[in-house]
Amino acid sequence: MLLSLEQVGKTYVSAGMPVEVLRGVDLCLGRGETVALTGESGSGKSTLLHLCAGLDRADRGHIEVAGHDLTAANDAALAALRRTAVGLVFQQFNLIPSLNVAANLAFQARLAGHEDDAWIKALADRLGLSDLLGRYPEQLSGGQQQRVAIGRTLAARPALILADEPTGNLDEATGDAVLDLMMELVAEAGAGLLMVTHSPRLAARLSRRVHLSGGRLAA
Numbered sequence: 001m002l003l004s005l006e007q008v009g010k011t012y013v014s015a016g017m018p019v020e021v022l023r024g025v026d027l028c029l030g031r032g033e034t035v036a037l038t039g040e041s042g043s044g045k046s047t048l049l050h051l052c053a054g055l056d057r058a059d060r061g062h063i064e065v066a067g068h069d070l071t072a073a074n075d076a077a078l079a080a081l082r083r084t085a086v087g088l089v090f091q092q093f094n095l096i097p098s099l100n101v102a103a104n105l106a107f108q109a110r111l112a113g114h115e116d117d118a119w120i121k122a123l124a125d126r127l128g129l130s131d132l133l134g135r136y137p138e139q140l141s142g143g144q145q146q147r148v149a150i151g152r153t154l155a156a157r158p159a160l161i162l163a164d165e166p167t168g169n170l171d172e173a174t175g176d177a178v179l180d181l182m183m184e185l186v187a188e189a190g191a192g193l194l195m196v197t198h199s200p201r202l203a204a205r206l207s208r209r210v211h212l213s214g215g216r217l218a219a
Contacts, residue, residue, distance in 0.1 A: 001064070002160055002192040003029040003052060008061035009215075010047055021047050023215030024061070029160075034186055034193040036203035039212035045196045046090075048212065049162045052194065053086055054078035066159050083111045087158030089166040093149040095137040102133040104148050109155040116155075123151045126181050128174070142169045150178055154185055161186070163195040167202065179205065 010022040021044040029035050039045050050056040051063060054070050063070040066085045070078065082088065087108075095104050105124060109115040124130045127147045137145055146169040153161065161182060167175030179202060186193050195206065203209045210217045 001028055002031050002033075002066055003027070003194065004062075004064040005052070006062040008048075008051060008058045008063060010044070010051065010056070010059055020215055022051075022058075025212075025215070025217050027210065027217055029192045029194055031159075031190040031192055032186060033208075034183055034195070034206040036206040036209040037194060037196045037212060038198065038200075038203055038209060043212045044215060045212055046164055049090075049164055049194070049196060052160075053088055053162050054081060083108075084113070084156075085159045087153035087156060087161045089150050089153050089161065089163040091164050091168065093137070093145045095145055095148055095152075097137050100134050100136050101129055101140070101148055104137070105129070105133075105151045105155055108152050109157075112156040112158075114156050116157075119157070120151075120155050123154055123181075127151050127178070143171070143174065146170060147174070147178070150182075154181065157185065157189055157191075159189075159191050161191060161193045161195075163193065165196055165198065167197075167199075175202070 005025055005027040008022055008025040011018050011020045025048065037045050051058050052065065065081060068081055096107060099107065105120050106115060109120065124133060129147055129151060132140065132144060150166055167178055170178060182193055185191055197203050210219055
């Protein structure tokens with residue numbers, strides 16, 4: 001099992017009052033599987049992704065990613081896991097302003113020790129970035145920056161891809177092409193994809209769909 005959550009809970013404090021965002025979430029994702037995570041705005045979908053990435057810690061329950069127990073891991077171990085096994089595509093692009101597109105694409109793969117120039121070139125071609133490799137983030141549109149962020153994640157060939165509305169800034173045709181690319185990587189590498197989406201059309205393309213409501217998941 002690539003990703004396993006058992007009775008995961010998370011509570012925040014807002015205006016001095018506890019707010020229970022997740023209430024005993026159970027979820028399993030196997031290699032080669034793609035899962036769409038849906039739910040209303042504010043239901044805790046992004047919180048759940050952050051917990052799976054080790055960017056935040058659960059208050060209770062157990063999370064395991066690629067055989068690593070996130071509950072017991074220290075910050076250094078979590079950072080190492082994100083470098084080598086987990087790919088993140090969040091709504092903030094987080095591109096490095098001082099690096100051009102080519103260098104941004106290669107950055108994560110270099111950190112993971114998985115740099116492959118041929119694979120990065122293929123990604124740039126598939127994402128329509130080949131003519132933009134010398135440009136810097138400030139010279140790109142929002143949609144172009146999103147494509148670079150997605151390419152950077154896929155360049156490292158992560159075992160688990162966590163994506164939060166990865167096609168939200170893209171037109172339908174480009175969004176479909178990006179999803180095709182992520183699903184191909186999952187199939188070819190035996191990886192896994194957990195993707196937050198508000199699009200029923202995109203959700204229907206994945207292996208299965210889970211819905212987050214009231215702090216719990218339902219199929």
